[in-house]
Amino acid sequence: xxxxxxxxxxxxxxxxxxxxxxxxxxxxxxxxxxxxxxxxxxxxxxxxxxxxxxxxxxxxxxxxxxxxxxxxxxxxxxxxxxxxxxxxxxxxxxxxxxxxxxxxxxxxxxxxxxxxxxxxxxxxxxxxxxxxxxxxxxxxxxxxxxxxxxxxxxxxxxxxxxxxxxxxxxxxxxxxxxxxxxxxxxxxxxxxxxxxxxxxxxxxxxxxxxxxxxxxxxxxxxxxxxxxxxxxxxxxxxxxxxxxxxxxxxxxxxxxxxxxxxxxxxxxxxxxxxxxxxxxxxxxxxxxxxxxxxxxxxxxxxxxxxxxxxxxxxxxxxxxxxxxxxxxxx
Amino acid sequence: xxxxxxxxxxxxxxxxxxxxxxxxxxxxxxxxxxxxxxxxxxxxxxxxxxxxxxxxxxxxxxxxxxxxxxxxxxxxxxxxxxxxxxxxxxxxxxxxxxxxxxxxxxxxxxxxxxxxxxxxxxxxxxxxxxxxxxxxxxxxxxxxxxxxxxxxxxxxxxxxxxxxxxxxxxxxxxxxxxxxxxxxxxxxxxxxxxxxxxxxxxxxxxxxxxxxxxxxxxxxxxxxxxxxxxxxxxxxxxxxxxxxxxxxxxxxxxxxxxxxxxxxxxxxxxxxxxxxxxxxxxxxxxxxxxxxxxxxxxxxxxxxxxxxxxxxxxxxxxxxxxxxxxxxxxxxxxxxxxxxxxxxxxxxxxxxxxxxxxxxxxxxxxxxxxxxxxxxxxxxxxxxxxxxxxxxxxxxxxxxxxxxx
Numbered sequence: 001x002x003x004x005x006x007x008x009x010x011x012x013x014x015x016x017x018x019x020x021x022x023x024x025x026x027x028x029x030x031x032x033x034x035x036x037x038x039x040x041x042x043x044x045x046x047x048x049x050x051x052x053x054x055x056x057x058x059x060x061x062x063x064x065x066x067x068x069x070x071x072x073x074x075x076x077x078x079x080x081x082x083x084x085x086x087x088x089x090x091x092x093x094x095x096x097x098x099x100x101x102x103x104x105x106x107x108x109x110x111x112x113x114x115x116x117x118x119x120x121x122x123x124x125x126x127x128x129x130x131x132x133x134x135x136x137x138x139x140x141x142x143x144x145x146x147x148x149x150x151x152x153x154x155x156x157x158x159x160x161x162x163x164x165x166x167x168x169x170x171x172x173x174x175x176x177x178x179x180x181x182x183x184x185x186x187x188x189x190x191x192x193x194x195x196x197x198x199x200x201x202x203x204x205x206x207x208x209x210x211x212x213x214x215x216x217x218x219x220x221x222x223x224x225x226x227x228x229x230x231x232x233x234x235x236x237x238x239x240x241x242x243x244x245x246x247x248x249x250x251x252x253x254x255x256x257x258x259x260x261x262x263x264x265x266x267x268x269x270x271x272x273x274x275x276x277x278x279x280x281x282x283x284x285x286x287x288x289x290x291x292x293x294x295x296x297x298x299x300x301x302x303x304x305x306x307x308x309x310x311x312x313x314x315x316x317x318x319x320x321x322x323x324x325x326x327x328x329x330x
Numbered sequence: 331x332x333x334x335x336x337x338x339x340x341x342x343x344x345x346x347x348x349x350x351x352x353x354x355x356x357x358x359x360x361x362x363x364x365x366x367x368x369x370x371x372x373x374x375x376x377x378x379x380x381x382x383x384x385x386x387x388x389x390x391x392x393x394x395x396x397x398x399x400x401x402x403x404x405x406x407x408x409x410x411x412x413x414x415x416x417x418x419x420x421x422x423x424x425x426x427x428x429x430x431x432x433x434x435x436x437x438x439x440x441x442x443x444x445x446x447x448x449x450x451x452x453x454x455x456x457x458x459x460x461x462x463x464x465x466x467x468x469x470x471x472x473x474x475x476x477x478x479x480x481x482x483x484x485x486x487x488x489x490x491x492x493x494x495x496x497x498x499x500x501x502x503x504x505x506x507x508x509x510x511x512x513x514x515x516x517x518x519x520x521x522x523x524x525x526x527x528x529x530x531x532x533x534x535x536x537x538x539x540x541x542x543x544x545x546x547x548x549x550x551x552x553x554x555x556x557x558x559x560x561x562x563x564x565x566x567x568x569x570x571x572x573x574x575x576x577x578x579x580x581x582x583x584x585x586x587x588x589x590x591x592x593x594x595x596x597x598x599x600x601x602x603x604x605x606x607x608x609x610x611x612x613x614x615x616x617x618x619x620x621x622x623x624x625x626x627x628x629x630x631x632x633x634x635x636x637x638x639x640x641x642x643x644x645x646x647x648x649x650x651x652x653x654x655x656x657x658x659x660x661x662x663x664x665x666x667x668x669x670x671x672x673x674x675x676x677x678x679x680x681x682x683x684x685x686x687x688x689x690x691x692x693x694x695x696x697x698x699x700x701x702x703x704x705x706x707x708x709x710x711x712x713x714x715x716x717x718x719x720x721x722x723x724x725x726x727x728x729x730x731x732x733x734x735x
Contacts, residue, residue: 001333001640003633068331208716222718229708231716236651243630244623250331265623317619318612324596324622325603 039083
């Protein structure tokens with residue numbers, strides 16, 4: 001057994017950390033929330049460094065990498081609340097397996113693509129749709145691509161670029177695309193769990209750093225078990241979530257039969273872990289953590305939004321139970 | 331990344347399997363979740379361990395010079411997995427093998443090693459660990475059992491408790507206070523004690539789950555020769571840390587489940603879900619799904635630790651997270667298992683007399699306490715992994731007899 005990243009993947013994670021740390025200040029998420037800017041680093045920068053095409057085949061101008069390769073980068077994107085989401089790139093790359101020309105435009109950023117949830121005649125708020133110009137949707141079992149009319153709502157987490165879309169033109173890319181659509185959504189769920197992993201990990205770190213410095217009643221608050229144990233529980237969740245994300249990403253690449261259960265498990269667990277970690281970081285900071293000026297709520301917003309995107313925990317827990325009973329655990 | 335054995339691991343696993351098949355008729359086998367009472371099945375359990383020892387599957391990581399196999403932690407884990415797969419119950423001397431023996435190896439005399447270790451591996455002698463007391467559990471160093479020097483002997487008085495397997499044990503490692511004028515950690519000394527010596531009284535304690543795996547042990551003027559001391563007088567805490575480090579390796583991690591497995595919950599759900607009304611089925615699926623996710627999260631985290639071991643790493647304080655996660659999963663799995671019983675969930679057993687899930691449920695509180703309570707583990711993780719400072723203490727420097735305990 002070797003349940004660990006390869007040296008190449010570790011290097012890729014380190015490179016991604018440098019890129020995102022250098023190009024995405026938290027002030028970008030704040031500015032987007034206040035309507036004064038777009039999420040950073042933006043589509044072009046993500047395309048230029050090759051992150052939008054990690055899972056796009058080399059023949060279509062991508063890197064031909066694995067979902068696990070993408071997940072380790074997505075974790076770093078999540079840590080700084082980067083946008084647009086690599087979930088969109090991952091999901092679109094699966095949907096465009098039969099459309100290499102569009103996959104190439106996804107990878108090089110020449111098309112701003114979003115994937116719609118819900119009916120194409122009026123979608124649910126969908127990830128990265130706010131500034132997209134080309135949309136992928138499921139229309140009566142067929143995979144369609146086209147343009148659309150975009151209606152953003154008031155954002156809770158502006159880095160997610162959520163908007164409802166009414167498609168105004170539709171071209172069929174594949175008939176009977178239900179299974180393809182489901183697999184793309186599962187891969188998207190894995191990558192979202194990876195982004196949530198990064199966000200939750202960073203939130204715990206923020207809480208730990210504060211608890212090592214802030215003093216109350218004559219000593220640093222991290223020495224009190226009431227505070228320490230809260231942070232430990234959040235950290236244990238993050239540590240275990242990393243295991244589920246790696247397993248689910250590995251399943252997407254190497255064991256397709258395990259993907260539906262593994263993706264559902266990772267997404268359900270990510271929702272819970274990210275919520276606990278981000279609520280913990282607010283609580284550990286006390287009053288300052290509840291202010292608009294402090295960054296804690298930017299992470300809290302991400303968790304509160306992500307837990308409901310691509311299926312909430314109730315949907316995924318139900319799927320885990322049904323799939324297991326049907327034999328998916330062996 | 332892969333979940334397959336390396337060629338070396340695969341060949342070792344095949345070897346273990348063939349040994350277990352060859353000796354199947356000489357080994358005790360039990361159903362999954364079936365309780366094994368050490369007292370009533372003592373002879374079969376001892377025989378099973380002897381057969382396995384003679385086949386080279388006991389003391390896998392022990393040095394060869396002491397009767398072990400000189401193997402790796404990964405090989406140890408593989409033997410554990412294969413024993414589970416073959417439904418051979420936990421070895422009767424698991425505490426001796428995992429904790430007492432390694433302590434004798436590290437701190438015993440040559441004479442003690444030659445007298446004890448080979449017999450321990452064959453379960454000719456069963457061993458127990460006499461650490462906890464009624465007044466010192468998590469705070470082990472606050473123990474009060476005394477050993478007072480008298481000529482060539484030490485005379486021991488006091489009481490130990492939660493002593494697993496003491497009722498079938500021949501020997502134990504015993505942590506005592508030999509110098510109350512020193513601070514609590516500095517006045518301790520470790521011994522090997524003969525559990526059949528005059529003055530040793532063992533009384534089984536019944537657990538809330540109904541079984542009786544552990545005991546209270548009384549020492550009334552028990553004489554122990556000085557030659558049975560492990561380490562120097564006053565060095566008992568350092569010796570005990572050897573034992574506890576080995577305990578951390580023995581418990582929790584490397585991908586084995588704490589409590590019922592996700593597969594057993596799944597099989598149970600397959601049986602019982604259809605009997606619930608549709609609304610209850612939806613709720614039960616939530617509970618089952620949540621339990622499976624927690625269980626898989628703990629299992630795959632264990633696989634990461636296992637990978638660390640197989641690459642030659644040693645278990646660090648992160649191992650405490652494995653036990654915390656495993657315990658949380660065990661709680662959810664057993665609770666979901668009971669809920670699936672429908673009306674029978676409020677009874678001690680089903681109408682057919684099956685109490686598997688009720689027993690699992692009543693066992694969980696013990697898991698959260700034994701081998702480091704959830705709270706102590708959180709302190710370890712908070713201090714040694716997250717780098718948060720400990721609570722201030724006033725018991726580390728003052729003499730134990732001074733009252734700061």
